[in-house]
Amino acid sequence: DIQMTQSPSSVSASIGDRVTITCRASQSISSYVSWYQQIPGKAPKLLIYAASNLQSGVPSRFSGSGSGTDFTLTISGLQPEDFGNYYCQQSYSRVTFGQGTRLEIK
């Protein structure tokens, strides 16, 4: 199984900050990574697919990068509605999610 390790496990940031969340795969997975936001009590929402493609309707302050084993989700100019949990997911070999990153707004 391919493991996805996210860091940090939690982060606190202020409105307007730039936030970076990383995900490391246990083996090379090309660009088969997606990112999701989940507000507590709600279903996850797709933000990024294929490592760097912005899902339709998602604000451009969200961006993704990386290939191989190391991937990054960046939020440029944090907004109040960006709080919640963020998950990476690989689809190179079946599907695996990371353990999540909790984003709190200061």
Place this chain on the structure above:
Amino acid sequence: QITLKESGLTLVKPTQTLTLTCTFSGFSLSTSEVGVGWIRQPPGKALEWLALIYWDDDERYSPSLNNRLTITKDTSKNQVVLTLTNMDPVDTATYYCAHRGIQGDYFDYWGPGTLVTVSS
């Protein structure tokens, strides 16, 4: 637009079999590249992928649950059914079904989820 909704028993006893139905609209599971997956989330924990079924009847399962899971589709009813045998309290979770993205095995539309509790 694409919508999905999960349904099924929300309280099951240990050792029983869980059967969940995903009823969807806005797409057809007979169309090339289309798929529906199941994902679960125990309270306060991370997402866990369970299974995925494709337009061509291909099925993929989580290796850790493979011997307990079955996923099937009924294209005429726009439904996907997941069964999980030998339920245990650790299987208590919110279960989601989701539409597979056209360009790969990511999930672009999700149902609201259904909380399943395993308790005697």
